[in-house]
Amino acid sequence: MDIKVLEINKVRINFKAPGLILLAMLMVMMPVSAASRTGLSSSLITEWESEVDRSECPDFLYPSHNPSIITGKKVYQNNCAKCHGSFTDVDPQLVSYMRKRTPEKQFEAVCGGNHNFKVRLTIDERWDALMYMRTHILGYYPKGSDVGASMDSLFGGNCAICHGTRGQGDGNLHKMLYPPPANFNMFKRLYTRSDEKLFNEISYGIPWTAMPAWKDRHDFDRHQDFDEEMVWKLVRYVRSFAYSQELDRLDKGRQRLEEYKKSIGESN
Numbered sequence: 282m283d284i285k286v287l288e289i290n291k292v293r294i295n296f297k298a299p300g301l302i303l304l305a306m307l308m309v310m311m312p313v314s315a316a317s318r319t320g321l322s323s324s325l326i327t328e329w330e331s332e333v334d335r336s337e338c339p340d341f342l343y344p345s346h347n348p349s350i351i352t353g354k355k356v357y358q359n360n361c362a363k364c365h366g367s368f369t370d371v372d373p374q375l376v377s378y379m380r381k382r383t384p385e386k387q388f389e390a391v392c393g394g395n396h397n398f399k400v401r402l403t404i405d406e407r408w409d410a411l412m413y414m415r416t417h418i419l420g421y422y423p424k425g426s427d428v429g430a431s432m433d434s435l436f437g438g439n440c441a442i443c444h445g446t447r448g449q450g451d452g453n454l455h456k457m458l459y460p461p462p463a464n465f466n467m468f469k470r471l472y473t474r475s476d477e478k479l480f481n482e483i484s485y486g487i488p489w490t491a492m493p494a495w496k497d498r499h500d501f502d503r504h505q506d507f508d509e510e511m512v513w514k515l516v517r518y519v520r521s522f523a524y525s526q527e528l529d530r531l532d533k534g535r536q537r538l539e540e541y542k543k544s545i546g547e548s549n
C-alpha cells in the first residue's frame with residue numbers, strides 16, 4: 282500500500298484509501314494496455330496523455346457559460362472527492378503539476394480513462410467540477426475577497442488601459458494595438474494556456490506585441506513590487522475572469538422552478 286501511495290504522489294494526485302481500493306479493482310479488471318494508461322508514474326503522464334481515448338468524449342466542447350465553482354463544488358463532492366479527496370492540505374507537488382496543465386488538456390482527461398462520466402455528467406458540470414478543483418489547488422481567489430480587491434486596484438492601474446477593467450480586451454488603448462490586447466473571458470484562448478505560460482507572459486512580455494514585461498517593475502502609486510509572488514497573483518487574477526461564483530444555469534433554473542411552484546402553491 283505504501284508503495285502505491287508513493288507512486289501516486291508522483292502523479293501528484295491526492296488519493297484517499299477508498300479511491301485506491303477502487304483503482305486497484307479497476308486495474309485488475311482492465312486489460313494491461315488500459316492499466317498503463319492510468320499513468321501511475323510521472324514518466325507515464327505524457328504517454329497517457331497521447332493515449333487519451335477521445336471517443337469517450339467525442340465532441341470536445343467549451344462550457345456554454347462561465348463555469349460555476351458553486352455548482353462545481355457540488356459536482357466535485359458527489360463525483361470526484363471519493364478519488365481526489367478534499368483540499369485541506371494541498372501538496373506543493375500537485376500545485377506545480379497543475380500549473381503546467383492547460384484547462385483544455387485537463388478537461389480531456391476528465392472525459393476519458395478514469396473519468397468516463399459521459400452518462401451522468403453534462404459537459405458544463407464537468408467544466409464546473411474541473412474549475413472548482415483548479416480554484417482550490419491553484420489558489421484562484423474569489424472576486425470580492427480581500428486579495429481580489431487589492432488586485433482590482435493593481436490591475437486597474439497597470440493593465441486595464443489595454444485589457445479593460447473586466448478583462449475583455451477593451452481598454453482605452455485597444456483600438457490602437459495590433460494584435461489587440463487579450464480578452465481574458467475568451468475560453469478558446471485562455472483554456473489553451475497553462476498558468477505557467479501566463480506567468481511567463483506577464484513576467485517577460487510577449488515579443489512583437491504591446492504586452493510589456495512586468496517582472497521587477499515597481500508600482501509607485503501602490504508601493505508594490507512586481508516580484509515573482511505578485512506575478513502569480515496576477516495570473517490568478519487573470520484566471521478569475523473565466524469562472525463564476527453564481528449557480529450554474531441548470532441549478533438556477535431548478536431554483537426558479539421551486540420558487541414558481543411555491544408561488545403557485547401560495548396563491549392557490
Ligand code: HEC
Pocket residue numbers: 292294300303304318319320356357360361362363364365382386387390391394395396398407410411414
Ligand atoms: C475512480 C477514481 C476517480 C474519480 C471518481 C475521478 N478521478 Fe480524476 N483522476 C483519477 C486518476 C487515477 C488520475 C491520474 C491519472 C489520470 O489522469 O488518469 C486523475 C487525474 C485527474 C486530473 C488531472 C488530469 C491531468 O492530466 O492534468 C483532473 C483534473 C481530474 N482527475 C479531475 C477529476 C474530476 C473533475 C472528477 C469528478 C468529475 C474526477 N477527476 C473524478 C481518478 C479519478
Ligand code: HEC
Pocket residue numbers: 436439440441442443444454458460461462463470471474479482483487490491492493495515519
Ligand atoms: C500596452 C498595453 C498592455 C498592457 C498595459 C498590458 N498588456 Fe497584457 N497584453 C497586451 C497585448 C496586446 C496582448 C496580446 C498579445 C498577443 O496577442 O500575443 C497581451 C496579452 C496578455 C496576456 C497573454 C494572454 C494569452 O492569451 O496568453 C496576459 C496574461 C496579459 N496580457 C496580462 C497582462 C497583465 C497582468 C497586465 C498588467 C500587469 C497587462 N497584461 C498589461 C497588451 C497589454
